[in-house]
Amino acid sequence: EIVMTQSPATLSVSPGERATLSCRASQNVNSNLAWYQQKPGQAPRLLIYGASTRATGIPARFSGSGSGTEFALTISSLHSEDFAVYYCLQYNNWPPIFTFGPGTKVDMK
Amino acid sequence: EVQLVESGGGLIQPGGSLRLSCAASGFSVSSNYMSWVRQAPGKGLEWVSIFYGGSGTYYADSVRGRFTISRDISKNTLYLQMNSLRAEDTAVYYCARLADYADYVDYWGQGTLVTVSS
Numbered sequence: 001e002i003v004m005t006q007s008p009a010t011l012s013v014s015p016g017e018r019a020t021l022s023c024r025a026s027q028n029v030n031s032n033l034a035w036y037q038q039k040p041g042q043a044p045r046l047l048i049y050g051a052s053t054r055a056t057g058i059p060a061r062f063s064g065s066g067s068g069t070e071f072a073l074t075i076s077s078l079h080s081e082d083f084a085v086y087y088c089l090q091y092n093n094w095p096p097i098f099t100f101g102p103g104t105k106v107d108m109k
Numbered sequence: 110e111v112q113l114v115e116s117g118g119g120l121i122q123p124g125g126s127l128r129l130s131c132a133a134s135g136f137s138v139s140s141n142y143m144s145w146v147r148q149a150p151g152k153g154l155e156w157v158s159i160f161y162g163g164s165g166t167y168y169a170d171s172v173r174g175r176f177t178i179s180r181d182i183s184k185n186t187l188y189l190q191m192n193s194l195r196a197e198d199t200a201v202y203y204c205a206r207l208a209d210y211a212d213y214v215d216y217w218g219q220g221t222l223v224t225v226s227s
Contacts, residue, residue, distance in 0.1 A: 034213040036154075043203055043217035044154065055215070087154055091212040095167045096142075098212065100154040 002027050002093050004101035006086075012109040013078050021104045023071040023088035032092035035064055035073045038103075039084045047086075048073065075106075083108055111135040111216045113204045118221030125194050125225075131187040131204030131218055139182045142207040144214065145189045147200035157202070158189065172198075194225045 003026040013019045023033065031051040036044035046055040048064035051071055061076040075082055088101040117129040129145070138160075145157040158168045158178040166178050177190040187204055204218040 032212070036214075038154075043219055044214075045217075046213070046215055049208065049211065049213045049215075089154075089213060096159050096161055096212060097167050097169055098156050098159075100156065103153045 001097075002029060002090055002099050004088055004090055004099050006088060006101035006104045008104060009102070010105045010107060012107055014109045015078050015080055017078055017109075019075040019078055019082075019106055021073040021075075021086055021106070023066075023073070023101050025069045025071075025090050027093075028068050029090040029092035031067045032090060033064075033066070033071050034089045034091065035062075036087045036089065037082075037084045038087065044087065078106070082106065111206065113206060113216060113218035115202065115204050115218045115221040118202065118223045120224045120226065121194055122227050123195060123225055126190070126192045127194065127223060129189040129191065129202055129204075129221060129223070131189075133185045133187065133204075133206070136206070137182070138180050138185050138187055141209065142212065143178075143180065143187045144205045144207060145178060145187075146203045146205050146214070146217075147198075148203070148220075149197075149200040152200075155200075159207075160187065191223070194223075196225050199223060199225045 005024045007022045033051045035048040038044040052064045085103045091098045112134045114132045144159040175193045179188045201220040203220045205214040206216040208215040
């Protein structure tokens with residue numbers, strides 16, 4: 001089983017600041033990594049797939065990078081609506097039981 | 110427009126059974142792989158099961174042998190039959206569509222809450 005870890009668990013940021021979230025896989029997942037944003041009481045929303053491709057309608061301030069085992073999600077300038085929990089998902093292994101990271105909560109400093 | 114609408118959640122006693130439904134619109138469940146993902150209260154996301162078309166169905170270790178995923182193409186609906194329910198199965202269950210030609214989730218339902226308690 002591929003284990004995903006995310007750091008930090010909580011990131012306190014002020015609006016307008018840059019935020020960088022990390023995701024690490026216990027094995028090589030190539031570029032088969034996605035990022036999701038989840039707000040309280042809502043379903044997750046797809047932000048990034050293929051490690052670095054923004055989903056439709058996602059603002060350019062969100063960017064993804066990395067491959068193999070080390071990945072990052074960067075929010076270049078935080079907006080108030082970006083305070084949420086962010087999850088990474090690896091979808092590389094077979095059989096296809098994929099794994100999420102534990103999440104990073106981005107809250108207001 | 111792609112939409113996924115779950116139903117069937119509720120309060121159930123330990124050892125009981127429940128069937129969740131996910132009505133899809135805007136696409137056919139025969140043309141995309143489909144999954145169930147759950148989230149226990151205050152916790153993270155857990156991949157539960159996947160209907161992988163002709164390649165079969167797969168389950169997380171935590172539910173294998175107790176849960177069964179299926180689909181009805183004529184109703185364009187995905188199901189999750191949950192038997193021998195345990196307190197640790199308490200969660201919001203999300204229906205999820207996997208993207209065309211790739212295995213990440215691109216659309217989510219709003220979720221349905223399953224509470225296992227006596």
